[in-house]
Amino acid sequence: MPELPEVEALRAFLDAHLVGKEIARVLPVAISVLKTYDPPLGTVEGAEVTAVGRHGKYLDLTTTGTAGELHLLIHLARTGWLRWQDPLPSGPPKPGRGPLALRTALTGGDGFDLTEFGTTKRLSVHLVHDPREVPGVARLGPDPLAEDFGPEEFAALLAGERRQIKGALRDQRLIAGIGNAYSDEILHAARMSPFKPTGNLTPEETASLYAAMRATLREAVERSRGLAAGKLKSEKKSGLRVHGRTGAPCPVCGDTVREVSFSDSSLQYCPTCQTGGRTLADRRLSRLLK
Structure with a gap:
């Protein structure tokens, strides 16, 4: 399972590759991956990624678009991972038995896939107005590397x-x-x-x-x-x-x-x-x- 150091490294990687870019599509492939329905996932199409944060093991992609500020929260669970692709494969991803769970495409042609292996599907994606709307985030204790956690x-x-x-x-x-x-x-x-x-x-x-x-x-x-x-x-x-x-x-x-x-x-x-x-x-x- 990715833990704080790996998720922090992913945050830094995405901060360098995503911030300032525009989202073209977010395409869920596995039916289990998306945990929210309001606002709809299509709301972030055309939005700009303005920041990438971390809450414990959650990645937080802040977007700003016509619907205002939204947060795409990603938890990779035990066997999930993020795979950056430049360029992304042409054509929409096909649902099936493979590990692909969700694809995020940018208007420049690059983007990332979320994958999850195994039969137990726990990788989760939430689209919310405030990260604290996600119960797992709201319940988190302090970050062990926070400056004010002595x-x-x-x-x-x-x-x-x-x-x-x-x-x-x-x-x-x-x-x-x-x-x-x-x-x-x-x-x-x-x-x-x-x-x-x-x-x-x-x-x-x-x-x-x-x-x-x-x-x-x-x-x-x-x-x-x-x-x-x-x-x-x-x-x-x-x-x-x-x-x-x-x-x-x-x-x-x-x-x-x-x-x-x-x-x-x-x-x-x-x-x-x-x-x-x-x-x-x-x-x-x-x-x-x-």
């Missing part, structure tokens, strides 16, 4: 939590933009077990976790800066230290990276760096083996 604000958020730290970091209502991959990376950098209860964190551990979160995300954003949209996936994978690296040596200590599997996801961690050398039981609601 260690005190982070500690205050965690103070009322009574759950495992891995789940807290992934909760978009608590902190926006962090998913499965970067929560693993942050916890590895903080040398902290993914199952440590938030209520057990000392002030020193909370400060360390905040520093690890900011550093991990900033480093990932910097690695992605300036890359074309098509290269972001491979860059993300190459920069991960533990996530998706089950069985590989930890780049910090050399211990073997381990995995805990769940019904629809998995996490990776280093026993030496994070759990005092102990192995986590590979089952839901895992506890440290004794």
Whole structure:
């Protein structure tokens, strides 16, 4: 799933390629992709893209046209992606079983496709007057890289939590933009077990976790800066230290990276760096083996 660093890189890429250009058509191909009907999607035809923003994992394309200011909100979900094309293929896209979900064509002949692989279709597009009309945006917690989100604000958020730290970091209502991959990376950098209860964190551990979160995300954003949209996936994978690296040596200590599997996801961690050398039981609601 694209997370904050990749979505921020896509935002910067689209800011350089879209702002100031005019939308010719927005063509939904998959019936499931469009989540709003008022205003109609055709309202943005002829509108100019005036800004590209980000809310957590949502991209926000601001357009200005005859209907005033509108926002095209895009959430790529788990298997969605954005593919820039210059020029776009001639002729309208054909609905079918392929990954193409939506095409946005510009009057200059270029544009982008939204694609989604797999059978579970969660990629979403909303056209709204205000981003807060989208429930997922309205519920978002603070952005972890925001200038006004300091260690005190982070500690205050965690103070009322009574759950495992891995789940807290992934909760978009608590902190926006962090998913499965970067929560693993942050916890590895903080040398902290993914199952440590938030209520057990000392002030020193909370400060360390905040520093690890900011550093991990900033480093990932910097690695992605300036890359074309098509290269972001491979860059993300190459920069991960533990996530998706089950069985590989930890780049910090050399211990073997381990995995805990769940019904629809998995996490990776280093026993030496994070759990005092102990192995986590590979089952839901895992506890440290004794």
